[in-house]
Amino acid sequence: MENLAKLRAWRVANGVNLEELAALLGVSESLVSLAERGKRRLPPLACIRAARLLDVPVRALFPPIEVPAPK
Numbered sequence: 001m002e003n004l005a006k007l008r009a010w011r012v013a014n015g016v017n018l019e020e021l022a023a024l025l026g027v028s029e030s031l032v033s034l035a036e037r038g039k040r041r042l043p044p045l046a047c048i049r050a051a052r053l054l055d056v057p058v059r060a061l062f063p064p065i066e067v068p069a070p071k
Contacts (some may be wrong), residue, residue: 004047004061008036010054024048 013020022029025046034040041049047061 003056004035004042005038006056006060007050007054010050011036014054016053021050021053024053055069 011018016024018029018032022032025032025042026049027042027046031040031042035042042061044062047059050056051058051061
């Protein structure tokens with residue numbers, strides 16, 4: 001969830017307030033606030049919408065995928 005910690009900074013840099021972002025993502029303001037504080041995750045589709053709206057790479061809002069080495 002540390003990937004979403006930058007969400008607030010990106011939102012503020014783009015001049016979008018919490019209420020606007022929540023409405024554009026189709027989620028509650030509470031969920032966006034919790035996600036910005038690292039307490040909850042946004043649904044995948046909301047992450048994709050947020051990335052496009054805030055002009056950040058989509059992968060920036062998802063945790064890195066760890067692929068185990070082949071045995």
